[in-house]
């Protein structure tokens with residue numbers, strides 16, 4: 001296998017920076033790395049492994065001269081650049097929501113549906129961060145005992161919104177602690193010392209688009225059109241790591257012991273579940289880690305076939321950059337890149 005020419009579009013953003021780290025940490029087989037962002041970042045230097053790499057403004061020409069392009073610059077930019085790059089023979093792994101639900105475009109979590117990569121047409125979609133961690137935790141259980149219904153409430157970190165939101169939380173926290181009023185810019189209300197049940201826009205049925213994504217992406221990834229999903233997605237003043245309270249209804253009863261046994265053997269999952277020692281997942285412990293952490297596994301007392309659990313993962317890693325790089329690794333391993 002020859003080493004690949006790789007481009008990152010959105011290289012100056014939170015996910016883009018994480019892409020660089022993950023590619024290096026996993027020793028991804030690459031010959032060259034092209035860093036692309038908006039015109040405002042052109043000429044900036046990014047240090048990669050001690051070497052400075054210059055950032056260029058994204059152009060079709062720069063993108064067409066690579067084998068693999070990792071996109072994290074938002075849906076609009078993906079729509080501008082991905083189809084043309086794919087036509088030029090580049091494999092694009094796209095972090096935005098632009099193509100996720102398009103028929104024929106694989107939406108992949110390598111622990112769940114790597115086979116969907118077969119016959120890809122050049123664009124592969126990386127799912128929404130909250131969906132990724134949920135399906136990594138639920139799919140192994142679903143294979144044993146089909147899931148009928150999922151109720152999920154999320155507690156999502158501000159890094160999920162990008163660099164500007166991290167700055168907004170830091171600045172607001174200082175202002176509020178100093179007794180001053182903070183003026184929100186990124187979110188409609190203050191995020192410091194607050195929680196907002198509002199991620200992405202609201203839709204006609206009064207769910208938010210983030211909640212819609214959790215419902216529809218879950219069905220596509222798990223190949224389970226019948227699963228009913230109801231999500232409430234909430235932004236919390238946490239820098240990194242999304243948390244989820246998940247209630248699952250199975251076709252048959254499943255004990256917490258059986259779930260722990262299955263998940264303990266499942267790829268990408270780490271169980272943290274010992275109430276005697278206050279062991280359960282939380283964002284501070286999950287930040288910077290690759291696993292999807294699962295704890296508080298217990299019977300759902302409101303349903304005979306129900307289980308409740310608490311799932312936490314780093315949204316920038318498994319929720320974005322790591323999952324995309326794992327997709328690329330899978331393609332390389334199967335000879336599809």
Ligand SMILES: NC(=O)c1ccc[n+]([C@@H]2O[C@H](COP(=O)([O-])OP(=O)(O)OC[C@H]3O[C@@H](n4cnc5c(N)ncnc54)[C@H](OP(=O)(O)O)[C@@H]3O)[C@@H](O)[C@H]2O)c1
Pocket residue numbers: 009010011012013014015016036037038039040041042058071072073074075077095096097127128129159160161162163164315316319320
């Ligand atoms: N953050 C997460 O946890 C997460 C998880 C899953 C998916 N995603 C998706 O990943 C994408 C990026 O998220 P992020 O958190 O990294 O955002 P971010 O920190 O705001 O970074 C945005 C990146 O996009 C680039 N960009 C903006 N406008 C551009 C343009 N016209 N041409 C080229 N590049 C442009 C920016 O470049 P400049 O610095 O030059 O402006 C920057 O590199 C979004 O689609 C998001 O939905 C994010």
